[in-house]
Amino acid sequence: MTDDRAERVARLIAPLRVEPGSRVNLGKDFDPRYKGGLKKKHGVELLRTGVSLLAEYQERLAAQDTYGVLLCLQALDAGGKDGTIRHVMSGVNPQGVKVSSFKQPSTEELDHDYLWRYAARLPVRGDIAIFNRSHYEEVLVVRVHPEVLERQRLPKDVRGPDIWDRRYRAINDWERYLTDNGFKVVKVFLNLSKEEQRTRFMKRLDVPERNWKFSAADVRERRRWDEYQHAFSEMLTHTSTPWAPWYVVPADRKWFARISTAAVLVHTLMDIDPAFPVLGKEARKDLRAARRELEADAPKGAPADPYAARHRVPEAGGKERSGGHGVRGSKASGGASRTGKRKGE
Structure with missing residues (x-):
């Protein structure tokens, strides 16, 4: 406590x-x-x-x-x-x-x-x-x-x-x-x-x-x-x-x-004081593989990670992942900006 x-x-x-x-x-x-x-x-x-x-x-x-x-x-x-x-x-x-x-x-x-x-x-x-x-x-x-x-x-x-x-x-x-x-x-x-x-x-x-x-x-x-x-x-x-x-x-x-x-x-x-489980090395490896597959499946012009596009989500090393990270298509086509908002929002 x-x-x-x-x-x-x-x-x-x-x-x-x-x-x-x-x-x-x-x-x-x-x-x-x-x-x-x-x-x-x-x-x-x-x-x-x-x-x-x-x-x-x-x-x-x-x-x-x-x-x-x-x-x-x-x-x-x-x-x-x-x-x-x-x-x-x-x-x-x-x-x-x-x-x-x-x-x-x-x-x-x-x-x-x-x-x-x-x-x-x-x-x-x-x-x-x-x-x-x-x-x-x-x-x-x-x-x-x-x-x-x-x-x-x-x-x-x-x-x-x-x-x-x-x-x-x-x-x-x-x-x-x-x-x-x-x-x-x-x-x-x-x-x-x-x-x-x-x-x-x-x-x-x-x-x-x-x-x-x-x-x-x-x-x-x-x-x-x-x-x-x-x-x-x-x-x-x-x-x-x-x-x-x-x-x-x-x-x-x-x-x-x-x-x-x-x-x-x-x-x-x-x-x-219960805590969320901390994943081991192999489990984190599986998550990274799943992430790559899901990001690759994003439609053209859509954020690779829709959640991160709306929230400032830290990466594993503590570095903040910007909303535009991994967006498929050009920024001009309506991808996410550094603020995590899509253009026009």
Whole structure:
């Protein structure tokens, strides 16, 4: 990370990072309405910058084909996961991004260990995978709803009171394994206040076009607010690690949540600093041969290299190749000038 953009991104997300080894009390330690001194009117431009950086680094990530990135998004209902994904990833190449949403496990998934279905959706090298809800459901929903744990058909001797500590350890080890193999794990918890959740639920009830997004189950889960706050606090305490730290993103203001999530993801990609591959001697030789063949195929009067005719493209030795380089036919016949523009343009 060599430019000042990286420093600005790092400053923005620093207050959101859960320090590994720290004890978290979600309600006391993180403010859902925090906005880092920013104003909403600046949010559009900041998000546009973040999306632009994501597009730039995603292209390099894909070209390098060495690292993969997994973004885990956790939140309560109405926390803004879908909207965050839609806005933050709006400018990237969809071929390099895969979004997976995890709901109630199927019969087949219940026949496997609890991490199996998540492992099956991991990114390949060069790609970004997004988990809309993630393996952390196994220490959140499953913890709040013991009946879900029963459906996992675990042996009796592993259902003891230390099951959550063992799951935290297993998840940390799994994420360390992924990181050691070149797959970065980025974890964002969208922290919503109880009143903001109520407001968003009411909007879903009031606006007919949003009725489909509301479920009676949402209200039933809301009754367990305190249980979820405790489960989130325990999750953040035990699974924010040096290799995969948690970021608690304030979610009451959607614009700030989207900027912050983009910044966390950009920070990870800048830290990787993927580079375009450098071609070897034989590959460059092949490119020179291809160039000669394509230049020889140019119609009379047309630039041998149409791209170089419009842009000042440096040659291999660093010398600028003029727009007129290699033009077939005379300059008087409409070839490119030294400025890279064709006569008459």
